[in-house]
Amino acid sequence: MLIANRYKTLDNSDRGGMGEVIFCEDLHLQRQVVLKHLQAGVEARRLLDEQKALSKVRSKHVVQLYDIVNIQGGGVQQPAIVLEYIDGEILQVGSFSVNQDYLNVIWQISCGLADIHSHGIIHRDIKPGNIKIDSEGVVKIIDFGLSRSNSNAETRSIIGTPIFMAPELWGDHTIAFDSSIDVYAFGVTCLALLTDTPPLSLRSRPPSQPTLADFSALLPGVPSEITNTLFQCLAADRRDRPSMQVIKNLLEKHLLKDKHRATVVLNGVANTLDHKNRRISLNATVGSLTIEYDGLVFCVTQVTGAVYINNTSVNVGAIVPGCCVLTFGNGGGRKFVTFDVSNPEVMP
Structure with missing residues (x-):
């Protein structure tokens, strides 16, 4: 059977508590999809609520809504939603x-x-x-x-x-x-x-x-x-x-434990923090800072002088954010250093 002049029904279907799903082939895009419609006696609002919700959300971890069609059922036309097929x-x-x-x-x-x-x-x-x-x-x-x-x-x-x-x-x-x-x-x-x-x-x-x-x-x-x-x-x-x-x-x-890497360049020297090198000390004369990596976060363990992270004064125990500017000193003698963390991703 062909639905909406596009979706060819396959031989398998499934029933849930409120709806029935029909597995189809999308002839336009040559992919398998799922048509879902409500069983007889189920409040029509259920399908409308699902349609409204899925039309708003685009996420790798949420089933995707592709289309809305009408199908023949019980001698009448009834709405159905076309969903991503999840193998x-x-x-x-x-x-x-x-x-x-x-x-x-x-x-x-x-x-x-x-x-x-x-x-x-x-x-x-x-x-x-x-x-x-x-x-x-x-x-x-x-x-x-x-x-x-x-x-x-x-x-x-x-x-x-x-x-x-x-x-x-x-x-x-x-x-x-x-x-x-x-x-x-x-x-x-x-x-x-x-x-x-x-x-x-x-x-x-x-x-x-x-x-x-x-x-x-x-x-x-x-x-x-x-x-x-x-x-x-x-x-x-x-x-x-x-x-x-x-x-x-x-x-x-x-x-992502132990997978982060931070790089700080001070006085022409590149300093790296990762699972192999867990501690660096930065000395800018007008102030100094020690940062340690525990596998989860980058934490300030020592500070002397006037040191700021994104214009906020630094205290021992502060967590250094993934991308920020470190400022050493006040007035004309200040030194500015960028602190950059790579962005590993959890897969899939």
Whole structure:
């Protein structure tokens, strides 16, 4: 069958809780795509919400919306959305161990969620079953049928997958919510990828935050900075949960451990900071500065005289940003030095 004079249906299709997907070939661009339409009796708003959300978001880690068409169903025309085909597998509960691959996957999920939230969208149904990993190892968030914009974030009924639903969603009245419900679901997802038996407190209705000890026991070997932040995702008070951007940056920092390189040129001499040379001392006569690299950040460990980073006075313990100007001294005798850090990328 040919749809919209462009999409040739293939032999396979799939049904979910609310929608049906039809696998097709895009004859114009010669690629496989997915057509998604709602099953009979499902509120039409679900597809509209998904369309609105996906039309705003462009992210490597979010399924892409290509087109909107009408298809014949039950003797009537009904709308369908044309989505990116993801050649891969749904993430499975309990299918990961704590290792670098696991940290890379949850980092990619955080990237997708940070992009979604930056466009004012709340996914509202984050869980392993709504996340795929393609044949190249790229994670994609899918299924925006429950999504909302920040300006329309309220509900009168409990909708979602229970264990991934934040405590505030369990009320019996009209409930306003924000992107922190996705942060909560992300925290549960991080555990679900490791085990099918999460702490009992997360299975109560409404759920409560487990103890840090119980939570940490499921993440052996994970740096405490990451464990503590993921633990905060499950905070009962949504105001205590970190943003997805904060989580993304933290995971990225640890995934890039010992991969940064900084270069500083002073008095014609190039000074390099990396995993082989972790400490440099800069002496500009009118001031001096020692910077050390611990594999994660570049930190000031000694300073004498008047020294500034981007016009802000430097103190011991200050983190040197990735690209900045170091100023030594005051008045006419000042010396200006650039501090440049290479920008390694987490792959994929």
